[in-house]
Amino acid sequence: MTAITAANINASREARPRRLEPGALMIVPALLWLVLFGVVPMILLGCMSLWRSTIFGIEMEWNLDNYRTIFSDDVYMRVLAQTLRIALASTVLSLILSYPLAYFLASAKGRKKTALVLLVFLPFWTSYVIRSYVWLPMLGRQGLVNQVLLWLGVVDAPIDWFLFNEGTVYLGLVYVYMLFMTLPIYLSLDRLDPKLVEAANDLGARPAQTFVRVVLPLSMPGVLSGCTMVFLLACGVYVTPQLLGGPSAVMFGNIIASQFLTSNNWALGAALSVILVVLVLGCLYLAGLRWGLQRLFMGAGH
Amino acid sequence: MNSGRDGITALSRRNLLQLAGGAGFVAMTPRLARAQAGNIDVLVPNAILNAPLRGILEKAIGAKVADAPFQSTTDSVSRLMSPGGTSRYDMMISQTEFSKTPILGSGEGKEKVLPLDLAKIPNLAKLSETFRPDVIARNDKTYMIPIFWGFDAVVYNKDVIPETDELTKTWGMIFEDKYAGKIAWFDTAHQMLMAAGLYLGKKKPETMTTAELKEVGDFLISKKKNVRTIYTSFAQCTSLLASGEVACAYSPIPVRVDLEKSGKNVATAWCKEGVLSFSTGAYIPKDAKKPAIALAAIDAMLAEDYASKLTAASGYLSCSTAGTAALSKEEALRLGYGILEGATAHYPLRFPPNISQWVEVWARVKSA
Amino acid sequence: MAKSAQAPRRRAIPRLLLTGYAGLVYVFLYAPIAMIVLLSFNTADFIGFPIEGLGLVRYREAVASSEVLHAAINSVLLGMAAASIATVLALGLALGFRYRFPLKGVVLQMILVPIVIPAVVGGVVLMVLFGYAEVSPGLWTTVLVAHVNWALPFAFLTLYPRVHRFDRSLEEAAMDLGARPALVLRRVVLPMMRPGIVATFLFSFTLSFDEFVRTLFVIGSDRTIPVLIWTLVIERNSPHLPAVGVLIMAATIVIALIAFVTGERSRSAS
Numbered sequence: 001m002t003a004i005t006a007a008n009i010n011a012s013r014e015a016r017p018r019r020l021e022p023g024a025l026m027i028v029p030a031l032l033w034l035v036l037f038g039v040v041p042m043i044l045l046g047c048m049s050l051w052r053s054t055i056f057g058i059e060m061e062w063n064l065d066n067y068r069t070i071f072s073d074d075v076y077m078r079v080l081a082q083t084l085r086i087a088l089a090s091t092v093l094s095l096i097l098s099y100p101l102a103y104f105l106a107s108a109k110g111r112k113k114t115a116l117v118l119l120v121f122l123p124f125w126t127s128y129v130i131r132s133y134v135w136l137p138m139l140g141r142q143g144l145v146n147q148v149l150l151w152l153g154v155v156d157a158p159i160d161w162f163l164f165n166e167g168t169v170y171l172g173l174v175y176v177y178m179l180f181m182t183l184p185i186y187l188s189l190d191r192l193d194p195k196l197v198e199a200a201n202d203l204g205a206r207p208a209q210t211f212v213r214v215v216l217p218l219s220m221p222g223v224l225s226g227c228t229m230v231f232l233l234a235c236g237v238y239v240t241p242q243l244l245g246g247p248s249a250v251m252f253g254n255i256i257a258s259q260f261l262t263s264n265n266w267a268l269g270a271a272l273s274v275i276l277v278v279l280v281l282g283c284l285y286l287a288g289l290r291w292g293l294q295r296l297f298m299g300a301g302h
Numbered sequence: 303m304n305s306g307r308d309g310i311t312a313l314s315r316r317n318l319l320q321l322a323g324g325a326g327f328v329a330m331t332p333r334l335a336r337a338q339a340g341n342i343d344v345l346v347p348n349a350i351l352n353a354p355l356r357g358i359l360e361k362a363i364g365a366k367v368a369d370a371p372f373q374s375t376t377d378s379v380s381r382l383m384s385p386g387g388t389s390r391y392d393m394m395i396s397q398t399e400f401s402k403t404p405i406l407g408s409g410e411g412k413e414k415v416l417p418l419d420l421a422k423i424p425n426l427a428k429l430s431e432t433f434r435p436d437v438i439a440r441n442d443k444t445y446m447i448p449i450f451w452g453f454d455a456v457v458y459n460k461d462v463i464p465e466t467d468e469l470t471k472t473w474g475m476i477f478e479d480k481y482a483g484k485i486a487w488f489d490t491a492h493q494m495l496m497a498a499g500l501y502l503g504k505k506k507p508e509t510m511t512t513a514e515l516k517e518v519g520d521f522l523i524s525k526k527k528n529v530r531t532i533y534t535s536f537a538q539c540t541s542l543l544a545s546g547e548v549a550c551a552y553s554p555i556p557v558r559v560d561l562e563k564s565g566k567n568v569a570t571a572w573c574k575e576g577v578l579s580f581s582t583g584a585y586i587p588k589d590a591k592k593p594a595i596a597l598a599a600i601d602a603m604l605a606e607d608y609a610s611k612l613t614a615a616s617g618y619l620s621c622s623t624a625g626t627a628a629l630s631k632e633e634a635l636r637l638g639y640g641i642l643e644g645a646t647a648h649y650p651l652r653f654p655p656n657i658s659q660w661v662e663v664w665a666r667v668k669s670a
Numbered sequence: 671m672a673k674s675a676q677a678p679r680r681r682a683i684p685r686l687l688l689t690g691y692a693g694l695v696y697v698f699l700y701a702p703i704a705m706i707v708l709l710s711f712n713t714a715d716f717i718g719f720p721i722e723g724l725g726l727v728r729y730r731e732a733v734a735s736s737e738v739l740h741a742a743i744n745s746v747l748l749g750m751a752a753a754s755i756a757t758v759l760a761l762g763l764a765l766g767f768r769y770r771f772p773l774k775g776v777v778l779q780m781i782l783v784p785i786v787i788p789a790v791v792g793g794v795v796l797m798v799l800f801g802y803a804e805v806s807p808g809l810w811t812t813v814l815v816a817h818v819n820w821a822l823p824f825a826f827l828t829l830y831p832r833v834h835r836f837d838r839s840l841e842e843a844a845m846d847l848g849a850r851p852a853l854v855l856r857r858v859v860l861p862m863m864r865p866g867i868v869a870t871f872l873f874s875f876t877l878s879f880d881e882f883v884r885t886l887f888v889i890g891s892d893r894t895i896p897v898l899i900w901t902l903v904i905e906r907n908s909p910h911l912p913a914v915g916v917l918i919m920a921a922t923i924v925i926a927l928i929a930f931v932t933g934e935r936s937r938s939a940s
Contacts, residue, residue, distance in 0.1 A: 020771045023851065027766035027777065030759035030822070034780050037815050041795035048798060055404045055657070056412075057383040073662065079669050097695065104692040116692075118926075123699045125922040126706070128882050129899045130915045134702040137709060137718035140547050144705050147719060160483055163547075164531045178699070207684060236788015238883055246531045247487070250669050253790045260794055260887070261373065262490070263661050264380030270798070273791040280786055343891060348905070370891045371905045385801035390890070537907035544716045560907075564715040 042277075049271035058266055066271035076255065076272065080279070083252040086166065086241075087234035090173040091181075094230050095223065097174060098181040102222075103215075105182075106189035117186070124179045131176045132240045139163040164246025172240040177233055181226040188222025189215070228287055235280055252276055341366035342392040342595050345381065347582070348372050349536075349556040349616035350395070350450065355608060362602035365595050373535065374490060375400045375582075382587055388414055389589035393596035395449055398583040399653040400492065402438045402446060405585055410441065415585040417443035422597045425604035425622065432642055433621040436581045446583040449603050450618040453579040453641060453648055454493055456571035457553035457561070459543060465569060473501040473573045475550050477521075482528035486542050486551035489534045491664035493578060493651065497552060498522055500575040500649055508652040512659060519663040523670040532668065536560075543568060559617035576649030579641060581621060613637045703919070710912035717903070717911050728913040738914055741898035742921075744809055745879050748894060751810070752817035753874035757867060759818070760825035764833040765859070785823045792819065793887030800888060807890035816884040821874035828873055832866040872929075879922075 049066055052059045070076045101120070108116050123131070138144050139162035146158040162168065192215065200210040238253035245251075256276065259269025344367055351359070351369055360367055372378065375396040381387050382394065383404055407413045420426060426447065429437070438446035456475050462484070469475040476485045477498065487494055498518045499507030510518065530548050533539050539557045542548045544566055551557070553570075561568045570577075584603070586596045602608055609620040610628045619625065619638055626634050634640070641648050654660055710729065714722035732738055763781065767774070784792065793816065800812050807813070840862070844854045860867070882896035889897055895918055902908040 021769035023769035024766045024771035026762040027771070028762070030763045030766075030781075031777065033759055033818070033822070034777075037796070037799070037819055038780060038784060041799040044798050044802065045791075045795045054408075055379075055383070056408045058385070075662070075666050075669050082669075100688060100691050101695045104688050107688075119696065120699065121926075122923060123703050125880075125926070126703065126915055126919045127896045127899045128880055129896055129903060130706065131702070133903050134706060136541075137545075138702055138705055140545060140718065142545050142547070142719045144719065175698075175702070232786055232788070236790055238788075238790045242534065247526050247529045247668070248670075253788060255665070256788075256790050256794065260797065261380065262376050264376060264383055265658070265661070266384065266798070269794065273794055277787055277791055280788065281783075284786055368891050371901055373905075385798070386804040386806070387801070389804070390806060535904050537903075537905050541716060541718070541907045545718050 045270050046274055048267055049274045051267045051270075053265045053267040055264070066268045067275075069268065070271055070275065079250055079255055080252055080275075082250070083235060084279075086169060086173070086249070086251060087231050087237075090170050090177070090234045091227050091231045093170055094174045094177060094181045095227055098178055098226065099185055099223070102182050102185035102189055102219075105186045106192070120179065120182060128176060129239065132172055132243050135168060135172055135175070135244055136163065139168065164244065166245065166249045168244040168246070169241050169249045169251075172244045173230075173234050173237065176240060177230045180229045180233065184225035184229070185219060185222040188219045188225075192218050224287070228284070231283070232280060235283075236276065340364070340592060340595055341368050342592050342599065343368050343370065343390065344393045344395075344596075344599070345370050345372060345378050345391045346393070346395040346584075347556070347616075347618070349559070350603075350612065350618060352615045355611060355615050358608050358611065359599060359602055362605065362607065363595055363598040365592075367599070376490065376492070379404050382414055388587040389591065391587055392590040392592045393584055393586055393599055395582050395584045397651065398436045398438065398446065398448060398581045399651055401583065401585070403653065406438070406440055406445060413440070413445060414588055415445050416588055416590065416593055417445060418447065418586065418600070419597060420444055422594075423447065423601045423604070425601050425624070428604055428606075428609075428622045428624045430621055430623050430625075430642075433581055436583060436621070438583060438585075446585045447600060447604075448581045448583045448621040449600070450612060450620050451579065451581040452555045452618045453577040453638070454488075454497075454552065454554050454651070455573055455577040456550055457539075457543060457558045457568050458550035458571055459546070460567045460569050462546075462549040470569075470571045471574050472571070473497050473575055475571055476552055477501060477525045477528070479525075479528055481549055483530055484549035485529050486539060486548040487529050487532045488539070488552045488554075489532045489668075491660045492654070492657070494522070494552065494667075495519075495660050495664060496578055496649075496651060500573075500578075503575075506652075507649075508654040510654070512656075515659055515663050519667055522667045526667065526670060555617035572646050574647055576647040577641070578651045579648040580651040582618075706912050707916055710916045712909070712912070715909050717907060717909060728910040729917070731910040732913040732917055735910070735914075737893060737898065738917075741893040741895050742918070744892060745895040748809060748814060748817060749875040749878040752814055752821055752878040753871045755814075755818045756821035756825040756874040756878075757829075757871045759822055760829050760870060761863075761867065763826050764829040765855075767830065768833060768838075781823055781826050783823075784819055789883035790887075792816070793884040796884070797887045807888050809889075809892045809894075812888035812890075813885055813892075813894070816888050817878040817881050820881055820884060821877045824877055825870045825874050828870045829863075829866055832863060 048058065050062050050064065052061050052063060052065065105113065105117055105120065136143070140146070141158040141160070141163075143158075143162070145162060146155075149155045150158065196214055196218070197210055200214050201207075205213070236253050237251060238257050241249045241251045242254055252272070256269055256272045259265045259272060263269075342363075342365055346369060348369060348371065351367065356367060370391070378394055378396040379401050381390065405413065405415045429448070433448040433451070436446075436448040437444060456473065458470065458475060463470065463475070463481065469478060469480060475481065476487065495510075495515070495518055496507050498521060499510055499514075502518060502521060504510060504514065504518075531542065533542060533551070536554055536556050537560075539551050539553055540560045543551055543553075543557065543561055544564065550571070558568060558570055584600045586593050586600075590596055604620075604622040604624065606624040606627065609622045609625040612618060612620045612625060614637075626639055629637070629639075635645065638646075640646055708721070709718065711724045711726070712721050713725045713727055714720070771777075787795075796812060796816050796819070800807065805811055841854055841858055844858050845851065849857070880896060881894075882900065885894055885897055886900065893901065899911065899915065899918075902911040902914060
């Protein structure tokens with residue numbers, strides 16, 4: 001009886017394949033949320049970028065002036081280029097510094113491994129603001145590093161160039177986003193079958209060769225995931241360059257924030273935001289073309 | 303990491319519920335307490351609520367004052383102008399010159415603020431004559447009343463820069479090369495360009511033409527190499543000067559007051575081109591929820607209790623005569639009231655009609 | 671055979687270098703933390719060096735401060751609310767994705783795009799939306815939305831692989847035995863996904879707890895912990911900021927360690 005019923009059910013299921021299976025309706029609450037709080041605000045932002053801001057607020061006149069200003073005034077393009085450059089440099093730097101750490105973690109064993117991984121997590125449980133701010137008392141004229149150097153007699157006077165320049169921003173970005181780079185790479189390496197490495201070694205490969213030919217390619221999903229994440233975060237970062245960058249390391253996030261918080265030019269801010277989002281989505285699309293978007297975001301787990 | 307993930311299931315649902323319940327109960331209590339008394343939401347320069355001023359004000363109006371963090375006049379006006387901005391706060395105070403045009407709206411009937419019932423502000427009679435022109439009205443309806451005034455100047459560290467130095471008498475201290483690497487600027491277009499304009503000899507910087515603005519912008523760009531950093535909040539400025547990171551900075555009053563309170567050896571540079579003076583006025587946004595209490599607050603700030611303690615606690619100076627009534631002549635001079643009598647050069651921070659150009663020039667300076 | 675005898679020796683030096691490097695990285699990660707702890711005992715009136723004296727005065731201030739307590743409670747409650755909503759929504763999404771429906775790719779983009787949008791823009795769009803909708807900024811209105819927005823894609827990314835690899839044969843067996851889909855969901859699917867759901871909840875809570883930039887744009891006069899820290903540092907230069915930071919960090923670590931230890935114990939028990 002049961003078997004016949006099951007067969008009937010299965011047969012009828014196959015007979016009429018549905019475009020919309022009822023189980024799919026489970027996505028509806030989330031879908032409503034995404035539309036209301038995700039899509040609608042973005043559309044509103046896009047519209048706002050085509051309006052005009054005056055000192056009396058926003059006038060809903062449709063015009064392209066904001067975009068014209070952005071593309072003709074070299075200030076914005078210059079800052080955009082600088083932002084991309086800083087984001088790229090920070091990503092590369094972060095990758096170079098994080099990969100060996102991830103490798104180290106993945107090759108640890110047992111209880112020690114969990115403890116070591118936990119130790120990497122811990123600093124990220126201080127607030128993001130503190131993780132950025134902390135470099136001021138660390139690198140300032142009266143800061144810790146200078147005081148140690150003076151005490152050791154290495155220098156006669158405090159070193160100025162630790163703080164308030166582009167280099168400090170790199171340092172700050174690498175520091176605050178280290179977990180985002182280390183974790184995916186670690187997860188990727190962790191899933192690596194150690195037998196593959198053993199096999200390579202037994203076949204006579206030198207450690208360097210094993211690394212380049214076996215380990216590195218297999219950790220690529222994690223590397224890509226981490227790099228994408230850090231690059232995206234760095235493109236939009238706002239607090240870190242403001243605190244650490246001094247007079248020159250202005251990034252796009254700062255300009256956007258100032259339109260909304262200081263200059264009261266929401267329309268221009270909206271246009272700048274649209275451009276940043278388009279740029280970032282563009283980079284993602286290019287990365288996705290080569291490596292597959294799903295792999296990019298979910299690759300670290302597979 | 304698999305062990306970590308499975309391990310987390312050990313936190314049972316019951317524990318989480320207990321935690322939620324307990325925390326929820328504790329969280330309710332302050333909210334209940336706040337809901338009983340009235341309270342008003344204000345956006346004002348936070349220094350004017352320093353102890354004991356907050357207590358005096360709250361006692362006078364019989365309500366608590368919840369103040370949001372004040373960043374700058376431009377930020378405050380920006381919030382008022384934004385969609386939904388007229389209902390966020392019950393009372394706001396910001397620089398008169400900058401705020402008066404936007405808050406009045408583009409025409410009659412388009413004001414963003416409520417007309418003030420002067421019958422409820424008897425202390426208006428105590429307003430100093432100097433500030434009568436700063437009462438902003440349109441067609442017999444008053445919209446903005448001056449409360450306090452202040453000035454921006456350069457604050458410098460006397461341990462590093464001797465008082466006898468020539469540069470302590472001019473805005474040039476934060477521009478010239480002598481103290482390169484020890485200077486901080488304030489991240490605002492209006493003030494910085496005004497100061498630079500004054501230093502470069504412009505008689506009326508607020509009327510600078512596009513060409514003159516470019517000249518000022520280029521000058522600032524050429525001097526940017528002397529700047530250690532450009533700060534965005536008063537507290538950052540205080541921190542920079544206190545830690546010795548910079549030796550001089552464009553500073554609003556609260557910075558000097560905070561530094562002096564901590565015993566730092568700082569002084570104000572009385573720039574001969576004129577320190578940048580401004581008055582600030584109070585106004586009530588159109589859709590404020592508690593306009594009556596806001597009105598009472600405005601009245602209380604002009605009364606003797608509050609006004610006489612204002613300068614000592616915050617550094618700002620009261621527009622009400624009640625502010626100096628109890629002070630001796632020397633005390634008044636020391637606190638800065640001498641500016642009003644011409645003892646010190648000052649230039650009013652007037653609002654330029656082409657402010658958006660100023661903002662652009664400053665953006666160019668920052669990104670150079 | 672000879673090769674494998676050489677191999678351990680050849681691999682010893684790189685191994686040492688790697689461990690040394692990892693050690694340096696840990697120093698890099700922890701030096702600022704150590705410095706914050708040191709500064710929290712500074713009795714000076716400002717945040718930072720030089721150390722004028724060592725004492726507990728800043729801790730006393732931090733603990734006595736009601737705004738720190740309120741901000742902590744706000745952050746915890748908000749975190750739990752945001753994590754709950756995000757987990758439920760993400761669960762619906764993850765489970766729903768197992769079935770066919772049109773425009774699946776589009777929905778996937780819609781879910782993942784918020785990660786991609788820079789935090790500033792993410793905050794700004796909500797500021798604009800709530801401005802036009804005339805919604806006053808508040809913890810349980812605007813900030814909650816911002817936090818769920820931020821956590822939802824990550825929640826989905828955590829749950830989806832688990833659901834993806836889910837063995838449907840158990841589910842199908844239950845259905846073949848005549849159970850209605852809703853019952854199957856409750857009695858078979860959800861219990862099997864419990865570890866994933868709990869992990870998602872905790873991850874979302876962490877994301878909400880540390881969320882700062884988006885919150886900054888939509889918060890009114892309430893404070894969450896990150897925004898309070900920002901206020902203390904940038905707007906007030908409060909000398910008890912390092913103490914507050916240390917207390918928050920300590921509390922978070924303690925909770926995490928408790929979770930870890932109970933996890934270890936339940937693992938060895940089962």
